[in-house]
Amino acid sequence: MEVLRVSNLVKRFEGVVAVNNVSFSVEKGEVVGIIGPNGSGKTTLLNLISGLIRPDDGKVYIKGEAVDPKPHEIALRGVGRTFQIPKLFHTMTVLENMLVPVVEGEDKGKKAEELLKFFELYHLKDELAGNLSGGQQKLLEIARVMMLDPSILLMDEPFAGVHHKIVRRIVDHIKKLRGEKTFLIVSHDMHTIFGLCDRMLVMNEGKVLAEGTPEEIRRSKEIIKIYLGV
Numbered sequence: 001m002e003v004l005r006v007s008n009l010v011k012r013f014e015g016v017v018a019v020n021n022v023s024f025s026v027e028k029g030e031v032v033g034i035i036g037p038n039g040s041g042k043t044t045l046l047n048l049i050s051g052l053i054r055p056d057d058g059k060v061y062i063k064g065e066a067v068d069p070k071p072h073e074i075a076l077r078g079v080g081r082t083f084q085i086p087k088l089f090h091t092m093t094v095l096e097n098m099l100v101p102v103v104e105g106e107d108k109g110k111k112a113e114e115l116l117k118f119f120e121l122y123h124l125k126d127e128l129a130g131n132l133s134g135g136q137q138k139l140l141e142i143a144r145v146m147m148l149d150p151s152i153l154l155m156d157e158p159f160a161g162v163h164h165k166i167v168r169r170i171v172d173h174i175k176k177l178r179g180e181k182t183f184l185i186v187s188h189d190m191h192t193i194f195g196l197c198d199r200m201l202v203m204n205e206g207k208v209l210a211e212g213t214p215e216e217i218r219r220s221k222e223i224i225k226i227y228l229g230v
């Protein structure tokens with residue numbers, strides 16, 4: 001079942017076409033990686049899907065319905081987002097950060113604790129978020145976005161600047177959740193993303209240049225040309 005589709009998305013910034021007529025779709029439970037050189041439009045694409053910026057053209061469909069590109073509207077439809085630099089409250093504790101998203105019902109605290117246990121952060125629950133390592137902050141942001149029970153997770157560079165032990169933990173968590181949840185992950189960490197994804201999109205100069213399984217992408221001459229400049 002298709003859970004996400006972007007159709008002819010375009011975003012221009014004075015003179016730069018950051019996203020240039022991008023279309024693709026994602027099936028429920030897939031883990032899709034987005035790779036591409038710096039400035040190829042990956043973050044802008046995630047910003048468009050999560051409604052942080054409005055497209056100049058094109059549409060985003062979630063579970064078959066066109067969405068109004070507003071962050072709140074998109075979050076309500078089950079799309080969660082993490083950032084290249086986690087957006088945490090550094091002077092609040094780990095547990096307090098977990099309780100920032102508005103969640104209906106009475107068991108917010110219990111849910112937060114369960115998620116902290118799942119992400120192996122429970123022992124740090126009373127620590128200030130600002131005292132966590134970069135990798136622990138990334139884990140906490142992932143745990144926090146799960147408070148809203150997203151069905152689709154957009155992740156921007158979840159492995160960048162993260163100790164390899166925590167990279168492995170993040171990968172393990174994604175593997176546990178795949179199938180039930182759908183992931184769209186932007187990463188420069190070729191080794192990790194190739195090992196994790198079902199499918200990859202390769203962006204260059206705002207366009208999707210190639211799409212395929214990690215194996216297909218590895219064999220693609222175009223990709224080698226972009227990354228190695230030959």
Ligand SMILES: Nc1ncnc2c1ncn2[C@@H]1O[C@H](COP(=O)(O)OP(=O)(O)OP(=O)(O)O)[C@@H](O)[C@H]1O
Pocket residue numbers: 013014016017018036037038039040041042043044045
């Ligand atoms: N707010 C903005 N104003 C002007 N130009 C922008 C803005 N955001 C992005 N751009 C430009 O759009 C292009 C795509 O940027 P984007 O950050 O989406 O690329 P990226 O693939 O995520 O890069 P990186 O891997 O370095 O994070 C770049 O040329 C960038 O300079």
